[in-house]
Amino acid sequence: NRKARYMSNKIVTSPFPTVEIPKESLVQHVWKNTDKWDDVPVSTCATSGRNYTYGLARQAINNLAQALIADCKLQPGDVVALVLPNIPENIIISHGISLAGLTLTFANPLYKEDELKRQFQNSSVKAIVTISLFLEVILRVASQLPGYKTTICVGGEIDEIKNVRSLQNLIMENHTSDLPEISPQDIALIPYSSGTTGLPKGVLLTHHNLVANLVQTDHNELCRPTPEEVNKKALTVLPYFHIYGYNSIMNTCAKIGLTLVSLPKFTPEDYIRALLEHRPYFLFVVPSLLLFLASSSAVTKNHLASVEVITSGAAPATEGLLQKFREKVGRDVTIKQGYGMTETSPVTLFTPRNKMASTKKDTVGVLLPNTEAKVVSLIDETDCEPYSPGELYVKGPQVMLGYLNNNKANTEIFTQDGWLRTGDVVYYDKDGYFYVIDRCKELIKVKGNQGRHVDGKFHELIPDEEEFEHRAEIRENVSEHRLCVARKADSLFQQTQGLWNCV
Numbered sequence: 001n002r003k004a005r006y007m008s009n010k011i012v013t014s015p016f017p018t019v020e021i022p023k024e025s026l027v028q029h030v031w032k033n034t035d036k037w038d039d040v041p042v043s044t045c046a047t048s049g050r051n052y053t054y055g056l057a058r059q060a061i062n063n064l065a066q067a068l069i070a071d072c073k074l075q076p077g078d079v080v081a082l083v084l085p086n087i088p089e090n091i092i093i094s095h096g097i098s099l100a101g102l103t104l105t106f107a108n109p110l111y112k113e114d115e116l117k118r119q120f121q122n123s124s125v126k127a128i129v130t131i132s133l134f135l136e137v138i139l140r141v142a143s144q145l146p147g148y149k150t151t152i153c154v155g156g157e158i159d160e161i162k163n164v165r166s167l168q169n170l171i172m173e174n175h176t177s178d179l180p181e182i183s184p185q186d187i188a189l190i191p192y193s194s195g196t197t198g199l200p201k202g203v204l205l206t207h208h209n210l211v212a213n214l215v216q217t218d219h220n221e222l223c224r225p226t227p228e229e230v231n232k233k234a235l236t237v238l239p240y241f242h243i244y245g246y247n248s249i250m251n252t253c254a255k256i257g258l259t260l261v262s263l264p265k266f267t268p269e270d271y272i273r274a275l276l277e278h279r280p281y282f283l284f285v286v287p288s289l290l291l292f293l294a295s296s297s298a299v300t301k302n303h304l305a306s307v308e309v310i311t312s313g314a315a316p317a318t319e320g321l322l323q324k325f326r327e328k329v330g331r332d333v334t335i336k337q338g339y340g341m342t343e344t345s346p347v348t349l350f351t352p353r354n355k356m357a358s359t360k361k362d363t364v365g366v367l368l369p370n371t372e373a374k375v376v377s378l379i380d381e382t383d384c385e386p387y388s389p390g391e392l393y394v395k396g397p398q399v400m401l402g403y404l405n406n407n408k409a410n411t412e413i414f415t416q417d418g419w420l421r422t423g424d425v426v427y428y429d430k431d432g433y434f435y436v437i438d439r440c441k442e443l444i445k446v447k448g449n450q451g452r453h454v455d456g457k458f459h460e461l462i463p464d465e466e467e468f469e470h471r472a473e474i475r476e477n478v479s480e481h482r483l484c485v486a487r488k489a490d491s492l493f494q495q496t497q498g499l500w501n502c503v
């Protein structure tokens with residue numbers, strides 16, 4: 001019986017069968033079945049029109065990997081940082097770095113010098129890839145990094161004296177250096193995240209973690225396109241320097257044969273022009289971008305005429321918002337939601353494309369294959385039954401190795417038996433669908449009771465509440481959470497607004 005299978009011992013498992021995670025590196029995994037698309041663009045800039053086909057990108061990745069070893073003298077395990085807006089070369093640069101056995105990290109180009117320095121010292125960065133606009137700041141930061149080797153610049157005039165190399169030259173070079181063996185357990189990526197508390201910390205994600213998440217989402221009911229959808233265009237403006245843009249958009253689209261059209265910054269005019277010029281079939285959004293599309297009078301039904309599938313994540317997209325969007329387009333567009341965090345590569349929950357999912361409102365979906373969860377009461381730390389709110393704990397092959405050099409944070413986020421505490425308050429229903437209702441880290445304690453402020457009043461969290469009306473009330477009262485998480489997603493979205501369209 002369905003319920004018993006998913007929920008024995010109050011541990012929820014995925015409704016999908018277990019999948020095998022291949023023991024291969026990220027680059028091997030993404031590109032292994034892409035030969036048939038050699039003439040199809042994999043990555044296009046909506047603003048400049050610059051683009052790379054699958055065939056060209058594969059060659060450029062290979063050349064860059066060799067040049068990083070032979071010319072830049074980088075060694076396996078060295079950390080290379082990207083300080084870039086969304087440009088079509090992003091996939092070439094990040095995969096060239098990975099193929100060379102190096103570890104990638106990325107930072108928001110709008111970070112202040114001190115923030116970049118702190119992050120790059122923390123992860124012992126040995127090389128930085130950037131654009132000429134940021135070069136001056138980057139060279140100042142680089143001069144303060146012990147053992148630093150080289151800076152690589154995309155576009156612009158290169159000053160060889162300052163030990164700056166041109167990406168274009170590195171990609172054109174033809175070396176024949178041996179590429180190192182990569183173990184699935186090697187660290188592929190160190191994104192920075194605050195997690196559930198404190199300053200940003202380096203999140204150690206292995207090749208296995210990233211590949212696992214690409215395999216876990218590769219299912220007909222999740223992210224795999226139908227044969228007719230392969231090679232269609234996907235429009236994104238979400239930053240590649242965040243795990244959503246990097247793994248769930250860039251790596252996923254390349255693996256499944258979509259053409260990624262990216263904007264280096266968001267302005268309503270640029271986004272609308274991209275919709276008209278590229279006629280995308282897929283859109284990747286955060287709720288604030290969906291709200292813009294649903295409510296701006298500048299966006300008409302015609303602008304969205306080609307759009308059939310939308311994926312939203314990073315913050316709650318309410319049923320009301322989805323409804324508003326559907327009214328605007330006047331058709332039944334598929335809208336999928338994903339939930340996850342940097343620490344989980346990032347996806348753990350996803351709304352499947354099936355009949356049951358279409359009857360569920362405000363859900364972030366079911367567990368991905370190979371993923372387990374439990375919901376732990378904030379009142380007495382017992383494992384919760386369906387409909388009872390508590391903190392979401394997850395386990396799966398996409399869960400990070402841990403934070404870089406931070407035992408204290410590791411002890412806080414992992415339980416002794418290996419569950420990752422998400423810091424999000426959720427409940428699940430009898431069919432294994434999850435609903436995000438709050439974030440623990442914004443909870444406050446008043447006289448020892450946990451609760452939160454809503455409209456200036458303190459609300460205690462309700463323990464095992466049985467009645468549906470009451471649960472509805474809990475969800476009605478989440479405005480503060482929605483604001484908090486929306487603020488985070490807005491900042492993700494707005495980060496792109498300040499970026500210059502400079503390459």
Ligand code: 4UW
Pocket residue numbers: 193243244248311312313314315316317337338339340341342343346347348350364422423424436439485
């Ligand atoms: N509903 C409510 C959601 C949701 C959410 C995330 O910056 P990070 O570390 O990571 C992200 C990840 C975004 C993401 C994950 C999986 C996925 O499929 C997708 O797109 C389709 C995007 O933002 O922040 C993690 C925190 O963000 C909140 C939640 O609080 C989580 O701990 N969050 N997704 N659908 N809240």
